[in-house]
Amino acid sequence: MDRTTEIREAVRERYGSLARQVLTARDDGQQAVACCGTASGCCTEATSSDTISQGLYSLDDLEGVPLKAALASLGCGNPTALAELHPGEIVLDLGSGGGIDVLLSARRVGPSGKAYGLDMTDEMLALARQNAAEAGVTNVEFLKGDIAAIPLPDASVDVIISNCVINLAVDKQAVFREAFRVLKPGGRFAVSDIVIHGGLPAALGDDAALRRDLSAWAGCIAGALTDEEYRVGLATAGFDTIELEVTRRYTLADVPPQAWLARLAPELAREVIGRFASTFVRARKPAA
Numbered sequence: 001m002d003r004t005t006e007i008r009e010a011v012r013e014r015y016g017s018l019a020r021q022v023l024t025a026r027d028d029g030q031q032a033v034a035c036c037g038t039a040s041g042c043c044t045e046a047t048s049s050d051t052i053s054q055g056l057y058s059l060d061d062l063e064g065v066p067l068k069a070a071l072a073s074l075g076c077g078n079p080t081a082l083a084e085l086h087p088g089e090i091v092l093d094l095g096s097g098g099g100i101d102v103l104l105s106a107r108r109v110g111p112s113g114k115a116y117g118l119d120m121t122d123e124m125l126a127l128a129r130q131n132a133a134e135a136g137v138t139n140v141e142f143l144k145g146d147i148a149a150i151p152l153p154d155a156s157v158d159v160i161i162s163n164c165v166i167n168l169a170v171d172k173q174a175v176f177r178e179a180f181r182v183l184k185p186g187g188r189f190a191v192s193d194i195v196i197h198g199g200l201p202a203a204l205g206d207d208a209a210l211r212r213d214l215s216a217w218a219g220c221i222a223g224a225l226t227d228e229e230y231r232v233g234l235a236t237a238g239f240d241t242i243e244l245e246v247t248r249r250y251t252l253a254d255v256p257p258q259a260w261l262a263r264l265a266p267e268l269a270r271e272v273i274g275r276f277a278s279t280f281v282r283a284r285k286p287a288a
């Protein structure tokens with residue numbers, strides 16, 4: 001198995017398993033999941049001390065959203081609150097998971113608009129479709145596919161959102177290229193993601209062990225881009241008006257013990273975690 005396939009399958013397995021937990025919780029009402037930071041990486045039982053996915057949505061946001069869509073929320077921001085969606089717009093959510101941001105987008109764009117969710121994990125798609133049916137929302141569609149090869153035509157989308165997914169992709173430049181292709185001229189890129197501000201501390205060196213750690217990758221850490229890499233990647237794809245805004249910073253107390261962090265001296269571990277931040281990334285495809 002090549003490295004790309006290995007990472008993709010580790011990510012798919014992780015999120016497939018989390019979706020199965022939520023789908024099972026439909027029957028017994030007991031379990032829930034929360035994101036980003038078990039001993040083995042992102043997304044664990046709700047008993048985790050992880051705070052990355054907690055408290056992202058207001059009560060107003062969650063009104064009318066099925067409980068299981070909220071429980072399956074595995075993001076690190078609230079892109080629909082920041083993206084300024086308008087009635088009639090077409091929205092695409094890259095890595096839509098249990099569908100919470102698709103449902104919120106559908107509400108904002110109204111019946112004359114449409115929200116697409118794109119995900120590669122069958123169980124997540126099943127959960128999202130179930131949640132949309134339960135919410136009675138009809139202006140949504142969930143597509144199966146890779147965010148690096150979006151199954152939509154050129155210039156067909158007004159706004160691309162995403163919530164803690166681009167860090168999981170192996171070929172980020174392909175994701176930016178595809179986002180640019182499917183956006184209409186003047187279309188907006190409005191994405192929440194984990195970003196490493198200022199890069200990793202020099203003392204960490206080129207931590208190949210971290211990059212090799214599949215659970216750290218699936219846990220939204222090893223694959224995260226630096227702020228500079230985000231700017232350059234988006235500009236290379238053709239975007240302009242690129243802005244990054246930190247929405248939440250972390251300390252070690254926010255992250256449950258993880259194998260790769262345990263290898264580091266406490267001071268360095270604190271510094272590393274201090275550089276990771278939930279970040280809202282905005283960019284625009286130039287108008288024709």
Ligand SMILES: C[S@@+](CC[C@H](N)C(=O)[O-])C[C@H]1O[C@@H](n2cnc3c(N)ncnc32)[C@H](O)[C@@H]1O
Binds near residue numbers: 073095097101119145
């Ligand atoms: C951290 S979860 C976030 C889910 C959702 N955005 C949310 O906020 O709850 C990551 C999701 O992205 C999907 N995903 C990861 N990499 C992907 C890829 N390359 N193509 C499509 N989906 C992907 C996973 O299946 C999973 O549902």
